[in-house]
Amino acid sequence: MSDVEQLLRSLLDTIATEHDYKDYETKLQSFSTGGANYTSQLYHITLSAPGKDDLKLFAKSAIVNENIRAQTPFEIFETEMIFYSELLKQFQEIENEHNVPTEHRLSTAKFYGCNREYLKEILVLEDLSSQGFDTHDRLKSFDWNYASKAVTELSKLHALSIAYSKEYPEKFDALYTKFKLRTDVESLKSLMHGIIDMVMAVIKEENKAKIEAFLQIVQNNEFNKFLMPSRRPIIAHGDFRPSNLMHRTREDGQLDVVILDYQTLQISNPIIDLMYFIFSGSDEEFRAKHYRQLLDHYYLELCNALTRLDVDADEVYPKEDFEYELEKIQPYGLLISLVLLPMVTVEAENAPKMDCAGDFRDFLIKPNELAATRLNGVVNDFVRLGVL
Numbered sequence: 273m274s275d276v277e278q279l280l281r282s283l284l285d286t287i288a289t290e291h292d293y294k295d296y297e298t299k300l301q302s303f304s305t306g307g308a309n310y311t312s313q314l315y316h317i318t319l320s321a322p323g324k325d326d327l328k329l330f331a332k333s334a335i336v337n338e339n340i341r342a343q344t345p346f347e348i349f350e351t352e353m354i355f356y357s358e359l360l361k362q363f364q365e366i367e368n369e370h371n372v373p374t375e376h377r378l379s380t381a382k383f384y385g386c387n388r389e390y391l392k393e394i395l396v397l398e399d400l401s402s403q404g405f406d407t408h409d410r411l412k413s414f415d416w417n418y419a420s421k422a423v424t425e426l427s428k429l430h431a432l433s434i435a436y437s438k439e440y441p442e443k444f445d446a447l448y449t450k451f452k453l454r455t456d457v458e459s460l461k462s463l464m465h466g467i468i469d470m471v472m473a474v475i476k477e478e479n480k481a482k483i484e485a486f487l488q489i490v491q492n493n494e495f496n497k498f499l500m501p502s503r504r505p506i507i508a509h510g511d512f513r514p515s516n517l518m519h520r521t522r523e524d525g526q527l528d529v530v531i532l533d534y535q536t537l538q539i540s541n542p543i544i545d546l547m548y549f550i551f552s553g554s555d556e557e558f559r560a561k562h563y564r565q566l567l568d569h570y571y572l573e574l575c576n577a578l579t580r581l582d583v584d585a586d587e588v589y590p591k592e593d594f595e596y597e598l599e600k601i602q603p604y605g606l607l608i609s610l611v612l613l614p615m616v617t618v619e620a621e622n623a624p625k626m627d628c629a630g631d632f633r634d635f636l637i638k639p640n641e642l643a644a645t646r647l648n649g650v651v652n653d654f655v656r657l658g659v660l
Contacts, residue, residue: 275392276313276333276392276394277300279333279387279389279392279394280300280315280331280333280387280394280396281298281300283331283385283386283387283394283396284298284317284319284329284396286385287319287327287329287384287385287396288319288321288327290385291327292324293319293321293324293327294321294322295321295322296319296320296321296324297319297320297321298317298318298319298320299317299318299320300315300316300317301315301316301317302314302315303315303316312332312333312334313332313333314330314331314332315330315331315332315333316328316329316330316399316401316402317329317330317331317396317399328398328399328402328403329384329396329397329398329399330381330396330397330398330399330400330401331394331395331396331397332394332395333392333393333394334349334391334392334393334394348535348536349388349393349395349535350388350393351450351451351534351535351536351537352395352533352534352535352537353386353388353393353395354450354537355534355537356383356386356395356397356534357383357386359436359447359507360380360383362436362440362443363378363432363436364377366432366435366436366439366581367432367581370435370580370581370582372580372581373580376428376576376577376580377428378425378428378429378432378531379425379428379528379529379530379531380530380531381397381398381400381530381532382397382398383396383397384396384397384398400518400530401518403520404520405518405519405520405528405530406518406519406520407514407515407517407518407519408514408515408517408519408553410513410514410515410553410616410617411617411642413553413554413555413557413558414514414553414554414558415558416558416561416562416565416566417527418514418519418527418529419549419550419553419554419558419562419566420566420569421519421527421528421529422514422517422519422529422549423546423549423566423569423570423573424529424569424573425517425529425530425531426509426512426531426545426546426549426570427570427573427574427576427577428573428577429507429509429531430506430507430508430542430545430574430577431574431577431578431580431581431583432577432581433506433507434504434506434578434581434583434588434589435578435581435583436507437505437506438583438588447507447537447539448539451507451537451538451539452538464611466636467610467611467614467636467637468487468610468611470614470636470637470638470639471610471611471613471614471639471647472484473639474639474643474644474647474648475647475648475651476648476651479648479651479652479655479660482651482655482660483610483651483660485660486603486606486659486660487607487610490603490607498544498601498603498604498607499538499540499541499544499604500540500541501539501540501541502541502596502597502600502601503541503589503593503594503596503597504541504542504588504589504593504597505539505540505541506539506540506541506542507537507538507539508537508538508539508540508541508542508544508545509531509534509536509537509545510535510536510537510538510540510544510545510548511533511535511536511548512531512545512548512549513548513549513552513553513612513616514549514552514553515616516531516532516533517529517530517531517532518530518532541597541601542570542574542589542594542597543597543598543600543601543602543604544601544604546566546567546570547601547602547604547605547608548604548605548608548612550563550566550605551605551606551608551609551613551650552608552609552612552613552616553616555645555646555649556646556649556650556652556653559649559653563653567598571591571594574589602657602659603654603659605650605654606650606651606654606659606660609646609647609650610647610650613639613643613646613647613650614637614638614639614640614643615637616643617639617640617642617643617646618637618640618643619640
């Protein structure tokens with residue numbers, strides 16, 4: 273039995289005791305997400321005890337090696353454990369204080385416990401898959417029903433962060449340090465250049481000069497300007513894409529969506545999550561029909577969520593501020609697409625490894641046919657938007 277598995281079983285002992293599961297048996301099964309997850313070993317767990325319903329749990333243990341961690345801009349495992357063990361509780365208290373109806377509360381997986389030992393971090397949550405939840409097929413574009421529901425959940429997260437900043441300004445300010453993005457990682461800059469070089473090989477010839485000019489401007493003005501808080505600082509998810517959401521369709525046809533993987537939380541602006549989601553998970557056809565509609569839907573749902581928290585949206589984030597930030601930050605959608613789409617669409621067998629044998633160079637993925645189609649669709653969109 274590995275050290276990590278021993279730690280996991282010890283954590284499960286604690287969870288079983290806390291929930292009065294005496295003389296329990298454990299069924300533990302590791303599984304893979306087929307290229308959608310890179311940072312963790314994942315487990316389905318069942319705790320069975322006499323006279324008790326089976327407790328269905330999900331666990332993930334860190335597999336990112338120390339070399340890669342030194343180069344990443346986030347403390348991803350510590351950040352997620354802060355969210356589930358501290359911040360989520362405070363969000364739920366805010367929802368309780370303002371009597372937010374259950375159907376309008378942020379949907380999250382129940383937190384059971386964690387181990388914070390460096391390089392051996394473990395997080396245990398409820399197993400949503402046992403309740404009929406699944407992830408979206410990352411190789412297919414999402415539709416309006418899925419996108420609108422996902423963005424509604426995002427608006428709840430952002431609204432809670434705004435309410436939190438108003439009710440607990442000192443605690444919110446402390447998150448600037450807890451969720452600090454390291455901006456001086458030269459190895460990541462080198463990696464991005466390598467990825468973009470491979471991407472440029474599949475961009476249509478008539479658009480290559482436009483992309484090169486755009487990248488030169490971004491390089492001169494620094495990538496991180498897109499990530500900075502602007503008119504309204506919020507707690508951004510930072511990796512808001514379909515692979516980090518789970519969904520199910522209820523008997524009445526309504527869709528439930530739950531946000532997961534709070535590893536890259538940061539104090540930023542709302543637009544980065546919107547651009548990340550739209551351009552990592554949709555195709556050109558979807559955006560032609562629904563791009564502006566989805567942005568307007570987000571702002572409407574954000575206002576609704578703020579109202580339920582007794583926050584005046586016109587005061588804290590008027591529509592003109594949203595439009596101002598959209599115009600300034602929108603090019604982030606193009607930049608993140610150039611970097612992210614080859615990874616999002618990679619075949620499972622070619623997915624990067626981040627365990628003891630992994631290296632950041634594994635993220636130098638040659639775009640496949642799907643990635644090339646998606647990338648050129650994104651470029652077409654930003655030509656139409658006047659960014660290129």
